[in-house]
Amino acid sequence: MIRSEAHSKYWAEEESLELPETGQWTMVWRRFRHHRVAVFGVFVIVAFFLLAILAPWIAPYPPDKIDLLHTFGSSTSEHWLGTDDLGRDALTRLLYAARISLLTAVSATVLSTIVGVTVGAIAGYNRGWIETILMRFTDLMLTLPTLPLLLIFSKMLRDLPALQQAFGQALSVMVIVGVLTIFGWMQVARLVYGSVLSLQEREFTVAARAVGASGWQIIFRHLIPNSMAPIIVAVTLGLGARIVLEASLSFLGLGIMPPTPSWGNMLTGAQAYIWRNPFLAFYPGMCIFLIVLAVNFVGDALRDALDPRLRL
Amino acid sequence: MSNELLNISNLQVTFYTDEGVVKAVNGASLSLDRGRTLGLVGESGCGKSVTALSILRLIRPPGKIEGGRVQLNGLDILSLSEQEMCSVRGSEASMVFQEPMTSLNPVYPVGDQVVEAITAHERVSEQEARSRAIDMFRLVGIPEPEARFRAYPHEFSGGMRQRVMIAMALVCRPKLLIADEPTSALDVTIQAQILELIKDLRERLGMALLLISHDLGVIAETVENVGVMYAGEVVEMASAIATFEDPLHPYTQALLTSIPTLESTRDVPLRAIEGSVVNPLRLPPGCYFAPRCPHVMDICWEKHPQLKVFGSGPGDDDPNGRQVRCWLHS
Amino acid sequence: MFFLLLLISALVFFILHLTPGGPLDELRMSNPRITQEHIKQLEALLGLNRPIHERYIVWLMNVIRGDWGTSWQVGTGQPVISIITSRIGNTLQLMAVALGASILLALPIGIYSSLRQYSWIDHVVTGLSFFGMSMPTFWLGVMMLIIFAVVLKWFPAGGMSTVGMENDLMDRLRYLVLPATVLCLFNIASWSRYIRSSMLDVLGQDYLRTARAKGLRENVVIVKHALRNALIPFITMVGLTLPDLFGGAIITETIFAWAGMGRLYYDAIMASDWPIVQAVMVILAFLVIASNLLADVLYAVVDPRIRYD
Numbered sequence: 001m002i003r004s005e006a007h008s009k010y011w012a013e014e015e016s017l018e019l020p021e022t023g024q025w026t027m028v029w030r031r032f033r034h035h036r037v038a039v040f041g042v043f044v045i046v047a048f049f050l051l052a053i054l055a056p057w058i059a060p061y062p063p064d065k066i067d068l069l070h071t072f073g074s075s076t077s078e079h080w081l082g083t084d085d086l087g088r089d090a091l092t093r094l095l096y097a098a099r100i101s102l103l104t105a106v107s108a109t110v111l112s113t114i115v116g117v118t119v120g121a122i123a124g125y126n127r128g129w130i131e132t133i134l135m136r137f138t139d140l141m142l143t144l145p146t147l148p149l150l151l152i153f154s155k156m157l158r159d160l161p162a163l164q165q166a167f168g169q170a171l172s173v174m175v176i177v178g179v180l181t182i183f184g185w186m187q188v189a190r191l192v193y194g195s196v197l198s199l200q201e202r203e204f205t206v207a208a209r210a211v212g213a214s215g216w217q218i219i220f221r222h223l224i225p226n227s228m229a230p231i232i233v234a235v236t237l238g239l240g241a242r243i244v245l246e247a248s249l250s251f252l253g254l255g256i257m258p259p260t261p262s263w264g265n266m267l268t269g270a271q272a273y274i275w276r277n278p279f280l281a282f283y284p285g286m287c288i289f290l291i292v293l294a295v296n297f298v299g300d301a302l303r304d305a306l307d308p309r310l311r312l
Numbered sequence: 313m314s315n316e317l318l319n320i321s322n323l324q325v326t327f328y329t330d331e332g333v334v335k336a337v338n339g340a341s342l343s344l345d346r347g348r349t350l351g352l353v354g355e356s357g358c359g360k361s362v363t364a365l366s367i368l369r370l371i372r373p374p375g376k377i378e379g380g381r382v383q384l385n386g387l388d389i390l391s392l393s394e395q396e397m398c399s400v401r402g403s404e405a406s407m408v409f410q411e412p413m414t415s416l417n418p419v420y421p422v423g424d425q426v427v428e429a430i431t432a433h434e435r436v437s438e439q440e441a442r443s444r445a446i447d448m449f450r451l452v453g454i455p456e457p458e459a460r461f462r463a464y465p466h467e468f469s470g471g472m473r474q475r476v477m478i479a480m481a482l483v484c485r486p487k488l489l490i491a492d493e494p495t496s497a498l499d500v501t502i503q504a505q506i507l508e509l510i511k512d513l514r515e516r517l518g519m520a521l522l523l524i525s526h527d528l529g530v531i532a533e534t535v536e537n538v539g540v541m542y543a544g545e546v547v548e549m550a551s552a553i554a555t556f557e558d559p560l561h562p563y564t565q566a567l568l569t570s571i572p573t574l575e576s577t578r579d580v581p582l583r584a585i586e587g588s589v590v591n592p593l594r595l596p597p598g599c600y601f602a603p604r605c606p607h608v609m610d611i612c613w614e615k616h617p618q619l620k621v622f623g624s625g626p627g628d629d630d631p632n633g634r635q636v637r638c639w640l641h642s
Numbered sequence: 643m644f645f646l647l648l649l650i651s652a653l654v655f656f657i658l659h660l661t662p663g664g665p666l667d668e669l670r671m672s673n674p675r676i677t678q679e680h681i682k683q684l685e686a687l688l689g690l691n692r693p694i695h696e697r698y699i700v701w702l703m704n705v706i707r708g709d710w711g712t713s714w715q716v717g718t719g720q721p722v723i724s725i726i727t728s729r730i731g732n733t734l735q736l737m738a739v740a741l742g743a744s745i746l747l748a749l750p751i752g753i754y755s756s757l758r759q760y761s762w763i764d765h766v767v768t769g770l771s772f773f774g775m776s777m778p779t780f781w782l783g784v785m786m787l788i789i790f791a792v793v794l795k796w797f798p799a800g801g802m803s804t805v806g807m808e809n810d811l812m813d814r815l816r817y818l819v820l821p822a823t824v825l826c827l828f829n830i831a832s833w834s835r836y837i838r839s840s841m842l843d844v845l846g847q848d849y850l851r852t853a854r855a856k857g858l859r860e861n862v863v864i865v866k867h868a869l870r871n872a873l874i875p876f877i878t879m880v881g882l883t884l885p886d887l888f889g890g891a892i893i894t895e896t897i898f899a900w901a902g903m904g905r906l907y908y909d910a911i912m913a914s915d916w917p918i919v920q921a922v923m924v925i926l927a928f929l930v931i932a933s934n935l936l937a938d939v940l941y942a943v944v945d946p947r948i949r950y951d
Contacts (some may be wrong), residue, residue: 143930144650147889150909152919155911244778248893251780252908258849270784278788285781293776300772370854396862402857409855414848417867419874419946429856464946480856 010247031305038301041294048291052098055282059092064259079142081283083268087271094283097261101288104173105242108180112242113235116185121224124200135193142186150245153179154254172257176249180242188234195227229306233299240295247288263288316486317385318344318367318405318518325362325371334592336362336375337519338544341619346487346557349514349521351552353528353536353567355589360524364490366399367522371427376476385487403433406481410493412473414559416465423449426480433484448479471502471633478509485517492524509535528571532556540564543590547618549635560636599639611639618642650927651705655698655920667881675746691931701746711917713910722921725906730925732802733895737887739818740825745880747830753869756845767834774831779890781890783824783897787948790820800899821898825890829883836879840872881937 018260033039051058060080067087074082081090123134128217129148157175167174199205199222208222249255258265270281319335325337327455331556337359344350352360359405365371367382369389382389385404392400401407409415419424426445430436436444442461474494476501481489491510495503514521525531531538532551538546540563549562559565566585587604596602599612620642622634704711710721712738755767791799797820799803801871844850845868855861892904899905905920942948 096791111902115913143885143934145885145926147886147892147928148926151892151908151911152923159914240776247778248780252893252896252911264778264780267780267784274784274788274792278792281781281784281788285778285785288778288781289776290779294770295774296776368855370851398857398859400857401855407855409848409852411848413850417849417853417871418869419944428858432857466947477852480852 014120028205028305032301035297035301035304038297041297044294045291045298048098049102049293050289051095052102055095055099059089059095061089061092063092063096063261064088066090066143071278072273072280074277082277082279084280090280090283093261093266094263094287097263097266097284098287100227101172101243101246101250101258101263104176104180104246104262107177108184108242108246109235109239111177111181112184112238113231115189116188117192117224117231119185120189120194123189124193124196125223134189136153138186138189138193141183143192144183146183146245147248149251150183150249151254154249158254172255172260176246176255179249180245184238184242187238188231191230191234192224192227195230196223196312200204200224232304232306236295236302238297240292240299243288243292243303245296247284315345316343316383317346317588318342318522318571320363320367320380321383323363323366323382324377325366326378328376328564331348332593335544335595336592337366340541340544340546341379341380342539342546342549344488344520344522346519347520349537350533351523351525351531351538352541353525353531353538355526356540357589357592357642360541361492363541364407364492364524364585367488367490368405368407369397370401370407394415395487399433402429402481402486403484404486405490406486407489407490407492408477408481408494411497411580412470412477413497415477416473418465421462422465422468422476423465426476426483429480429483435570436546439456441503442492445479445483448483448510451513452476452479452482453505454479467519470498471506474498474502474506475509476515478506482513482519488520488522489514490522490524493526496525496527503530510534519528528556529568534572540567540614543592545637546635547637549633551634554634559639560634560641562607562640563601566604566606599637609639615639650696651702652921654923655701660746660947680831689788701920705921709757711921713915713918722917725918726903726921726925729901729903729906732900733888733891735814735939736818736821736825736892736895736902737884737899739822739911740829741884742824742892743822743878744829744833747826748837752832752834753841753864755838756841757836757864759842767838771835774827775835779828779893780882780897782827782893786820786824787897800897802900804879817900821894822896825887825894828890829887833876833880837872837876840875841868844868844872874941877944878937880935881940882918884933884936886924888926888929 019227030068046079067083069087070079070083071085071087072083073079073087076082079091081094084090085095119134119138123131123138154175157178158171163175164171174267203223210218213221246255247262247264247267250262253265253268256265257267266284267281274281320343323337323340324335324388327336334346340359340363342350342352342363347631352363354360362371362375366377367384367389369377371377379389380390384400387400387404389400395423405607408502416422423445426448427438427441430441430444434441442521446457446461449460454460454472454475465476466567467472468476476614478494479633489510489619492512495506498506507530510523521535523531523535538548538550539546540555540561544568548555548559550560555564556568559568562601563585566583570583572582585604586606590596590600590603596613597616598614599605599608599617602608602612605612617637617639619635622636683940701711708723713720713722713725751767755764758764787799790797798817801815803810803813803815845866850863850867854860858866888904891902892898892908895902895905896908901923906918907922909915910922
């Protein structure tokens with residue numbers, strides 16, 4: 001049969017419609033790019049981290065240089081953000097505080113994730129009493145009110161002489177990271193547990209087992225990588241939550257102890273001096289707010305981009 | 313008062329999706345007399361459900377009715393206000409949907425939901441509405457209607473829920489019942505029961521029935537006239553007998569031959585229709601069925617065929633007459 | 643669930659009493675003339691020289707009997723119960739107002755957002771929700787103080803009432819505004835998003851199509867059919883956030899000098915006043931259990947699919 005022109009054109013277009021093979025991550029990136037605010041947020045986060053890392057080199061003054069003649073100074077060309085109650089340069093302290101606050105939040109996040117992934121994977125893979133105990137424990141920890149317990153544990157750990165001797169100056173950082181980890185692993189554990197449960201019955205798990213892979217191998221090389229999507233989202237959002245928690249604890253005097261600056265402890269007792277220089281209280285909180293806002297936007301965009309329909 | 317209850321003329325319904333603009337219904341026309349039955353048949357996505365939803369203006373964004381006319385019992389549906397439309401839905405014409413498991417609100421007892429259909433249209437006392445609803449339950453075959461009145465949807469099986477839906481649809485004695493795949497989600501034995509129920513009630517209450525289905529068997533059993541749709545258009549319209557004994561459109565023919573029969577043996581391969589359902593975003597330039605048609609000619613690729621109406625034949629009292637949209641018959 | 647109560651109280655008790663600190667340390671260090679003898683006597687008096695599991699049992703028995711001990715530092719010598727009862731009302735006021743405001747504001751915002759998805763209002767509301775969820779409570783509190791109490795002088799900068807006007811309702815409300823706002827902001831932001839997404843789920847359900855096909859008006863469909871279903875997960879969630887509300891109250895009461903349980907708890911921790919800390923912990927544990935129970939009960943009430951026959 002002689003094909004008419006329209007006929008041939010139709011079939012030609014149809015065949016050329018095959019999409020090129022794109023990697024899964026490329027597709028995720030493309031979907032992420034649609035959320036312009038989130039992309040901007042990534043820049044904000046990177047900027048904060050850079051400033052924190054480079055603080056010792058870019059800060060105009062040493063962080064503990066006291067100048068009792070110029071306390072509560074307002075912004076001048078010498079002190080761009082003014083000075084605090086002991087005459088220390090606010091900008092410098094802000095930069096150094098970024099280091100500590102981000103360091104503790106990131107460390108706590110990394111540790112919590114490790115603990116959470118381990119607990120969730122073990123519970124999901126080994127059904128039976130291990131599973132029950134682990135998940136009941138996880139649920140129990142989840143119902144506990146976070147802040148009140150954080151306060152108690154912070155105070156308690158900080159007062160133990162054994163720990164004081166072991167860590168010395170770094171005690172407050174250690175305590176905060178420890179305490180945030182103890183109360184922060186549950187979300188990830190639950191997510192990984194759920195994911196592992198559903199992946200258990202998929203073909204590749206059965207195949208791996210048939211080939212003789214051991215439990216640990218299956219967990220680490222198959223189950224966990226396939227649970228990455230919800231983990232990534234939870235980790236991102238958890239980072240923001242931890243930054244705020246560390247700051248709250250430091251604000252209450254149970255986090256990072258002065259003179260080490262933290263965004264939180266720069267506001268401790270601010271109610272007392274807001275009458276003298278209100279801006280001192282503004283900047284640290286603003287930093288927290290900006291980076292947590294960026295993290296939240298990024299986390300939300302990641303959640304959209306990693307939609308289960310994509311099936312990483 | 314004319315005999316014609318429903319007249320759809322050149323209906324155009326468009327969906328504005330993220331992937332593109334889809335013309336779900338592209339010039340569909342049909343006619344249904346009082347107390348008669350019409351079936352709409354076609355593959356998924358051919359526009360039959362959208363056509364039905366348009367009668368009651370239940371098309372939601374991103375869909376939009378963009379053209380044509382819908383006449384129901386003398387009312388110009390497309391020009392009514394929303395408030396007037398509310399009084400049409402459920403009382404002039406009612407609809408029963410495909411998924412009985414999700415079509416009832418899970419937090420209210422079924423009795424209340426049926427009563428709601430009554431009180432939306434008539435000013436009656438609670439007691440009267442309640443007793444009418446219970447009578448309706450009895451009529452559709454729900455055992456122990458008084459007790460079941462207070463039950464919740466999750467306490468019913470799929471078949472029973474569909475009976476509740478039917479009760480809800482008929483409680484205000486509509487003149488037209490639109491049933492959109494009412495049995496597709498049910499077990500085969502329950503399917504038969506529900507179809508019987510619908511046929512029985514239709515006769516008793518004297519309603520017209522528009523039945524939508526992709527299942528030719530269901531259509532054959534239930535309706536007098538059949539409309540076949542493809543890619544948003546009506547491609548053939550005939551009495552049920554004519555459709556099954558002497559189909560004119562190649563699509564209809566292919567549909568019928570693809571049904572395995574009791575006589576088919578194992579070594580005879582199933583006859584599927586070649587190709588896949590047309591992509592609504594990429595319609596062929598001529599006849600939409602051309603890529604799959606076993607009798608395709610050059611003209612089919614170039615010009616879109618119009619609907620040709622053959623006069624009513626002897627004994628054929630269908631107001632639609634015999635219609636075919638195909639270059640083979642023009 | 644009472645097992646949980648026991649567990650938490652035991653855990654906290656043991657932890658607290660294993661750490662050094664306590665009033666005797668202060669005493670020891672501040673007054674060089676206090677001898678070991680005196681300390682031993684005081685310890686015997688406070689019952690601190692008995693083994694720890696004994697002390698726990700004693701404490702537990704006392705608590706059940708209604709004797710919650712005496713405060714060590716915060717209200718030295720006063721019975722813990724009276725300290726708590728004097729403060730608990732204030733916290734309840736604050737939490738109740740914040741809770742009420744959160745629900746009353748989050749609901750309409752969330753519903754409206756869901757009905758106008760992708761409109762500019764929806765985008766603004768979503769943006770503001772993110773703002774609200776990212777703002778650290780303590781910073782917000784301090785900022786509110788600065789703006790409204792220092793600069794604008796519209797509201798008082800902390801405290802609960804003006805001297806001499808302790809029983810005046812209007813006065814109390816003036817002092818309540820700032821702390822209650824701070825306490826409820828996060829919830830408004832987070833709950834309105836939750837309601838929005840819950841409504842969006844419901845808006846796609848088939849039973850709404852049925853409701854429209856019956857001839858019901860759109861606002862009846864939305865309120866009577868959609869909302870009723872969307873509220874189910876929301877109500878149970880509200881029940882479960884009560885303990886977190888207390889956590890927020892700790893910070894808020896501290897900033898605004900609000901004499902409530904949150905402030906008490908914080909002061910007691912800083913002063914190592916364990917009787918008070920334990921007592922508040924017991925109450926808190928009770929609150930956790932009660933709110934879990936409440937959430938379960940509410941869930942069964944609003945969702946007929948979950949009924950225990």
